[in-house]
Structure formats: structure tokens, C-alpha cells
Amino acid sequence: MKAQTAPRAKLEIALKVNGRSMTVCAHPMERLLDVLRHELGLTGTKEGCGEGECGSCSVLLDGTLVNSCLIPVLQAAGGEVTTIEGLAADGQLHALQQAFLECGGAQCGICTPGMILAACQLLRKKPRPNTKEIQEGLSGNLCRCTGYAQILEAVADAARRGVE
Ligand code: FES
Ligand code: FES
Numbered sequence: 407m408k409a410q411t412a413p414r415a416k417l418e419i420a421l422k423v424n425g426r427s428m429t430v431c432a433h434p435m436e437r438l439l440d441v442l443r444h445e446l447g448l449t450g451t452k453e454g455c456g457e458g459e460c461g462s463c464s465v466l467l468d469g470t471l472v473n474s475c476l477i478p479v480l481q482a483a484g485g486e487v488t489t490i491e492g493l494a495a496d497g498q499l500h501a502l503q504q505a506f507l508e509c510g511g512a513q514c515g516i517c518t519p520g521m522i523l524a525a526c527q528l529l530r531k532k533p534r535p536n537t538k539e540i541q542e543g544l545s546g547n548l549c550r551c552t553g554y555a556q557i558l559e560a561v562a563d564a565a566r567r568g569v570e
Contacts, residue, residue, distance in 0.1 A: 424492030
């Protein structure tokens with residue numbers, strides 16, 4: 407008789423998401439991407455490849471850009487996650503969101519949340535990046551629609567406005 411593997415129990419995992427402390431009940435190896443989208447309803451984080459290649463699922467974990475499709479939720483325990491929903495404040499778009507809107511940096515929008523979070527990380531480290539530095543900062547994020555020119559312009563525009 408074949409031994410049956412018991413399903414792994416769910417755990418209560420405490421973390422902070424977009425500034426709010428919370429506890430989620432999830433299997434420890436469940437992808438952070440799925441917990442964000444399905445448990446917490448934060449559908450701004452997108453799934454593209456599901457394999458760590460496209461950056462569509464990018465979020466900030468303790469201030470560092472990560473592919474949430476590769477991160478087991480247990481790895482985020484005790485950490486602070488920022489998704490695209492966490493950028494706008496008091497009903498005002500973040501400067502990067504506004505710049506993407508005005509420069510046409512978003513078309514289908516699948517890559518956009520990840521691009522903006524990658525740009526956010528870049529501008530925190532380097533508030534006035536040149537084009538090459540913007541390209542490098544976004545190199546882990548793929549876009550199949552825009553040809554990248556408007557995205558680069560949006561990030562440069564946000565940098566000119568000054569991003570906190
Ligand atoms: S969906 Fe995570 S990197 Fe593509
Ligand atoms: S806007 Fe469609 S993938 Fe970038």
C-alpha cells in the first residue's frame with residue numbers, strides 16, 4: 407500500500423503589507439504572489455511568466471525588489487511588503503504612477519506595477535539616474551507592449567519631479 411503524504415498544515419504568518427500589520431493563514435510554501443492576490447485581494451501585483459523571468463509580479467520586501475512568484479510566503483514572515491496599492495497616498499497617485507500615466511508608460515498594464523516598483527527602488531537609491539541607469543534599474547522587468555521608450559521617459563520624468 408502506498409503511503410499517503412499528509413497535506414502541509416497552514417500556518418498563521420504575521421507580516422506587514424502596505425503599512426498594515428496583518429496575519430495570513432497560508433501554507434508556508436504558498437507563493438507570496440498568490441497570498442497577495444487571492445488572500446488579500448491585492449490584484450495589482452500581476453503574474454506573467456510565473457518563473458522569475460518577467461518581473462510582472464515584483465513587490466518590495468523590506469525595501470528590496472523581489473519576484474513574488476518565487477518567494478514562499480513564509481520567507482516574508484515578519485517582513486514588510488509594499489505592493490503597487492501601497493504607493494498612492496490620500497487618494498493621490500505616486501509621482502511614478504502619474505508619470506507613467508502622462509508619458510504613456512502603460513499599455514496593457516501587465517508589466518506596469520512591477521515596472522513602477524522597480525523604478526521606485528531605483529529612485530530611492532539614485533534620485534537622478536541617467537538613461538543607462540534607468541535601463542539597468544528596470545532590466546529585470548519585461549514589457550511586450552511599449553517598446554520601453556515611454557517607460558524610460560516616465561521614470562526620468564518622475565525623477566525630475568522628485569520622488570520620495
Ligand atoms: S510572474 Fe514572477 S517573474 Fe514573471
Ligand atoms: S504595457 Fe503591456 S507588457 Fe508592458
